[in-house]
Amino acid sequence: SAVISQKPSRDICQRGTSLTIQCQVDSQVTMMFWYRQQPGQSLTLIATANQGSEATYESGFVIDKFPISRPNLTFSTLTVSNMSPEDSSIYLCSPLTGVREQFFGPGTRLTVL
Amino acid sequence: AQKITQTQPGMFVQEKEAVTLDCTYDTSDPSYGLFWYKQPSSGEMIFLIYQGSYDQQNATEGRYSLNFQKARKSANLVISASQLGDSAMYFCAMREGLSNDYKLSFGAGTTVTVRA
Numbered sequence: 564s565a566v567i568s569q570k571p572s573r574d575i576c577q578r579g580t581s582l583t584i585q586c587q588v589d590s591q592v593t594m595m596f597w598y599r600q601q602p603g604q605s606l607t608l609i610a611t612a613n614q615g616s617e618a619t620y621e622s623g624f625v626i627d628k629f630p631i632s633r634p635n636l637t638f639s640t641l642t643v644s645n646m647s648p649e650d651s652s653i654y655l656c657s658p659l660t661g662v663r664e665q666f667f668g669p670g671t672r673l674t675v676l
Numbered sequence: 677a678q679k680i681t682q683t684q685p686g687m688f689v690q691e692k693e694a695v696t697l698d699c700t701y702d703t704s705d706p707s708y709g710l711f712w713y714k715q716p717s718s719g720e721m722i723f724l725i726y727q728g729s730y731d732q733q734n735a736t737e738g739r740y741s742l743n744f745q746k747a748r749k750s751a752n753l754v755i756s757a758s759q760l761g762d763s764a765m766y767f768c769a770m771r772e773g774l775s776n777d778y779k780l781s782f783g784a785g786t787t788v789t790v791r792a
Contacts, residue, residue: 596778608779
């Protein structure tokens, strides 16, 4: 299985600020998914990021709020912009490494005050 | 419409006993895959097992097995010989065909508590 790391593992931020979450994979992957898990909820897909093209956002998520970068095949970032307490969640990256598997990064636990 | 349904919000199981977690799904795509994940309180998502719609046999991975009933559209996870470390949230997820860009749809999850 791929080794996936995320930074930071957790953070506490003030409302109105932005946080950039980094996701690093130890192998090249074509697609990277970013998910959000709000407290007590299931996972919701934010967007899909392919290298060299703009990310594709799911309904309810917009690029201005969650800009994503994918500079190469092993790295991606998700920024949570102009944060509010409702953005308090676990954010997880998930690279596509195979059809019969799907692994997740360790997650970034964000608290917005 | 809900694609993945997990009807058991929480379950208790005695240590060393088996537990079955229910998952039903809804898709019209003949090609799909079903995934189960474990999420302990730390928040990480641990991939447990995969079942493809065309797989001839039910998937097994150590103490985890999948009771796949295609006609009923159910993919229940069986955890045998439960251990205290199995206490966690468990999620069922589905990937539909190749036209869905490999996205996963998740169920609401089931909390499992293993009692000593």
